[in-house]
Amino acid sequence: MHSLFPLFIAMIAIIVLIEMWATKLRIAYPILLVLAGLLISFIPTLPVVTIDPDVIFLIFLPPLLCEASWSISFKEMKKWWRIIGSFAFLVVFFTALSVAVVANYYIPGFTLALGFLLGGIVSPPDAVSTGAIMKFVKVPKATSAILEGESLLNDASSLIIVRFALIAVGTGQFVWGQAAVSFIWMLVGGVGIGLLLGWFFIQAHKRLPTDAPSDIALTLIEPYFMYWIAEQFHSSGVLAVVAGGLLMSSQRLTFLNSTSRVRGLSVWESFVFILNGIVFFIIGLDLPEIVDGLRSNGTSLREAIGYGLLVTAVLILARIISSYVAMIATLIFRPAVAPRSRSPKQRFLMPLLLGWTGMRGVVSLAAALSIPVVMNGVAVPQRNLILFITFVVILSTLLIQGLTLPYLIKRTKLFETFEEEPEEQVRTRMKQGLKHHVYQFLKDKHEKELHNRDVMDRILKHWEEKVNAADDSWMNEKTKVIFMELLDVQREYLQKLNCESTIDEGIVRSQLYQLDLEEERLRRI
Template identity: 75%
Template sequence: MHAQLPFLLAMIVTIVLLNMLANKLKIAYPILLVVGGLLTGFIPGLPMVRIDPDLIFFIFLPPLLFEASWSVSFKEMKKWWRIIGSFAFLVVFFTALSVAVVSSHFIPGFTIALGFLLGGIVSPPDAVSTGAITKFVKIPKATSAILEGESLLNDASSLIIFRFALVAVGTGQFIWQQAALSFVWMVIGGAGIGLLLAWIFVNAHKRLPLDAQSNIALTLIEPYFMYWLAEQFHCSGVLAVVSGGLLMSAQRLVFLNSTSRIQSFSVWESFVFILNGVVFLIIGLELPEIVEGLRETNIPLREAIGYGILVTVTLIVARIISAYAALLATIIFRPSVIPRARSNKRRWLMPMLLGWTGMRGVVSLAAALAIPITMDNGAIFPQRNLILFITFIVILLTLLVQGLTLPYFVTRTQLFEGVVAEESEASTRQKMKRGLKQHVYEFLKDKYENQLNGHAGMEKFLKQWEERAKATDDSWMNEKTKVIFVEVLEIQRQYLTELNKDPTIDEDIIRQQLYQIDLEEERLKII
């Protein structure tokens, strides 16, 4: 362990340095991390990075999914649930089927079961890669909400395919009736366990005398417990974490105080950044060992690269076809929910964009590494090394080709220029702040009118809040005005919670304002 520690510390330093370089070059950091890991992996003398396949899902997936469910806008997910659902389930199934058919037909030794196993591994696009790349281009909220919502659910559908295919390869048979029942149980049971545990955790946070550090510590272990318990009941641990995370995210104002919310934001952001960085570095570092495995099975490297390119093209084409099929179905059956565009040309370019946002990453690597080396009967798992290599090629090509060209594609086509499907951020903020001021002013006038009249401190307090400026002299803030100030902050939170029900208001703006209110409450505690 002591021998590995310098290498692990060097990995974190490398992640930070490559992220700095990525921001300077305006390139998504997963791209540089994979390339950096690839180059580092060929340095002689470095220790081999090996992770127990049985733990790969449990180490990385729960916190990454949990953090993503806290960040996504549930309001936008409800608004676009049909498109999100079709991409997260139907498109993933169609993509896995396409990979299964192509690989079983063109790759020697691949059965349809092995093809579905490979399809389940490489079918889900990576949320981290897509988010890191799209931050360099301006896209409408509807499009980003679809991509974020899809990324939360497609992991579950792909891993369900992966699990069934793994059983089919190991047993040599596949019973559709049992698979259908297992699928229903995995979905319903996983979501139900996640919601139940989330309810228990929320009440535990509310009733126990926890400080900020204890609250944050519990949130770090809760996704692991959700995932573990769901898997013990043979349900989807991914859906358990996602559903539980969404419920806890919606209740964050109820069971976490301002101190916990502020500190947990920084802790989780850093924690998830390191996890993602380690995974993408491992993707590159694993290549030498994967290539060595190919040599042991006498598979020529050039031939394996060709298989990887074939599967990558299949994935891209299948996703684009699915995107256009989803648009056609929406035009025919639900034309009212189509995102607005300035012209028919741009409307028909939208599926191409959604199809091109198919970068693979964390989940695909985790699934590939989780393939057991041997089956239950002791036999070597067939084509494991080739599947690992194809997965690596898919991740590398989608990150480099799609990741590097996506910003150019959006800019070159001018797809979103002049789109007015939603209010501008500036006007939304202005509208929200005007409403806040009026709401709080009416509250103060109604409840504290007698104290406001002729009281210089209270008048200064009201003016300070309305203008949102820092007071140069805090001597006016006594214990009585502090109580009122805290009450005013809570009134603002209630107002913003109600305002968030307006479908035209961007939930991210609401959350940013709530964060500012938390900061104001923390500042008040040190006065």
């Protein structure tokens, strides 16, 4: 442990430097992190990094899923739930089936069960890689919502496939009835446990005398509880974290104060960034151990790379086909919700873009490493080859799709004329409505109640001109109470606006964050 500690400290420093370099180059940082880990792994004196799959599943996965569920737009998820559900479950199963058939036909020694095992491992796209790439390009909010919603659910479906495939590999048989019951319990039990625990944690925050540090500490450990308890009941820990996280996210204004929300956002951003960076860095560091295991089985490196590239091609093709099928189904059955475009070219290229976003990462690596060496006293066949193919898939999708996706979007000019109201225009319209609502509230409720006309005039002038005074000496406790009340009025207005209009939830959340900052400023006057 002492020999690895300096490595982890250096790793975090390298991750920070690479992220800054990637931002300057306008490249997704997971790509450079994997390459950096791969290059560093060839240093002769470097300690061997052995990854425990339980560490990745239990330590890394719950907070990453929880953070994603807190940042996603639940309103957009409800709007696009059909296509999100199809990509998260049907497309994952179709991809796993495609990989299973191709692996069984082309890779010697691969049965259909082993093919499904490999397919379940490599089928879920990685949300972190896609999100890092989308920072440098402009895409419609519908596309972003679909990708984010899919990433929350496809991990659960792929891990379910892996679990059942492992049973088939170990026993040599597959009982469909038992599998169906287990599948339903994993879905229903995972969601139910997550919602129950999410409600319990919300009540704990409300009823306990917590402050900002304790609130943040609780939010850090809560996803681990959700995941672990769900797994103890043999349901889906992934779905438990997602369901609980979505519930808590929707209620964050009711059980966290502004201080906890502002400070918690910074803590979570840094925490998740470090976790993501460590995992992608370790992917590269783990290659020598994987290659050694591959050679011990007598498989040549050249053949293994060929198998990995073949599986990568199947994954890309299966996702593109699924994207076009989803587009056709939407146009036939739900044309009203189909994204509007001004040209046939845009409509034709959109599924291609969606199909090209299938970079693999954290979950695929963890699922591959979770394959036991021995099952029922017999060594699991092709384990090392599956590990190596998974690594090739992760690396090749990050390099091929990750590096070309921004270029394809800019080259095709796919979204330059997309029919969507500009964000600045939406933001301006929302702020105008917000100021009018607050000004009217002041005139209706406080104009007759306040006797100090000087104070009232200052408040009204503040909301008419939105200019911060240079001197805050006029702010007494009475006016501070009024200002705090106005902040609550604005939050209520924004929540109602978010529910009743088509305005982007991300813009509403940004304005809510500004209100939290304003409340923190008032507390310190």
